[in-house]
Each structure stands twice: as structure tokens, then as C-alpha cells.
Amino acid sequence: MKTAILVDGGYYRKRAYAVFGDKSPQERATELYDYCRNHLREGNDIRNDLYRIFYYDCPPINTQVYHPLTRKSIDFGRSDTKKWTEEFFNELSHKRKVALRLGELNEKSVHYNLKFDVTKKLLNGSKDLSDLSERDFTLTLQQKGVDMRIGLDIASMAYKRQVDQIILIAGDSDFVPAAKLARREGIDFILDPLGGHIKDNLSLHIDGLHSRDKAFKNE
DSSP, rough: OOEEEEEEEHHHHHHHHHOOOOOHHHHHHHHHHHHHHHHEEEEEEEHHHHHHEEEEEEEOOOEEETTTTTTEEEEGGGGGHHHHHHHHHHHTTTTTTTEEOOOOEEEEEEEEEOOHHHHHHHHTTTTTTGGGGGGGGGEEEESSSSSHHHHHHHHHHHHOOOOOEEEEEEEEETTTHHHHHHHTOOOOOEEEETTOOOOOHHHHHSSOOSOOOSSSOOO
16 A cells, blocks of 8 residues: 655644653654554554655744733744744754655744733733743744645545555644535545544544654643
8 A cells, every 4th residue: 555644743743842842853853754654554464555654744944033021023024933843844854755745834924922821820910020021921823735735645645546545744624625525535534643632623524533652641
């Protein structure tokens, strides 16, 4: 069975950081590559033939962002996060049968927001404005083109019969139309949410739900 593995990069990196902690770009790239290839195994035997691993993400922020609490602008173009991400992408690009699909980041939409639970505490009076810290804010950004690229690749592989199976490592229901199309074309469609909770409308349109590492516990 020829298998394509599609990875929502932002989701994977968030879940991997929460479960396995901080790692170097080289270590994280190897971790992801090994995790994907484990999907091809049954026990100690490799049962499926890898068509390609498609990794979808956006380039790192390369602009200055104003922080409303400190009243200072943070230059992400010189940040350690930008350097780490670029090295991570470079490491992945040198892995065999890995294809990077990079979307765009709407840098005009990047801003800091108060976290939801902090906002609730401010409104109900259990927290004062004077108690706010930088940890109470989260960076909000908008990706462009990532979901579209995933959907187009699924449709293309299904219509051209390039694969027999698609494994999608992701955590939301934006891909339901693509999953339905692939299954109508006879593709075995497996979802790996890395232990995350999935909505019912997504579970209705897949052929299997499977995470390859028990460390990703169900939420």
C-alpha cells in the first residue's frame, strides 16, 4: 500500500512541545520524521510504501510587534524563535521524501491578545489590571494558504491515484471536504490527531483514528 503522510506543522510542533518538551531544530526534525515513518510499520515490519511526507507550515514572523503591557515593540526578525524555525525547516528539507509546503503569514494581523481565562478574571473582578504580566498575553497571527495547500494535495493525489492511503496529522475539522473527496475516490483516509479531541463531523468522514505514540494521551 502506497502511503502519503500529511502534517499540519503548526499543530504538530505545538503538541510535540507540550508532550516531549523543548528540543533543538535537528532533534525535532528527526523526531517528526521518525514519528511519520512509524505509521508505515506493523510491529517491527514496514508494511506500507512511503510515497512522500508533506509538511505544511508558515515562515516565522519577521516583523516588529507592539506589546500593550510593556508598551515596547518586539523585533521577531531577530528572535531565537525565527532562527530555530528556519533551522528546523532546513533540517526537514534534507530528509528523504519530505516535501515542505509553506504558506504565508499575514504580518499585518499579528498582535497580542489577552488570554481568554485572564479576560474572564478581569471581568468578574478576581484579577486587577495591575496584576497583569506578559504571561497573560498570547501572540495572535493569521496563516494564509496552509489549509488550501493541504486540500489541494489531497484532491490531486486522490484524482491521480498516486496513493492508496493518506494519513493526516492534524487536529481540526477544516479538512472534512478533502477527506470526503479522498474516500469517494477509494483512498483509505487515516487521521492522527496526536491524542487531541476531534469533532464528531470529522470522525464521520475518516476510515481510522490512530496516534503512533502513547505519550500523546487523549485530551
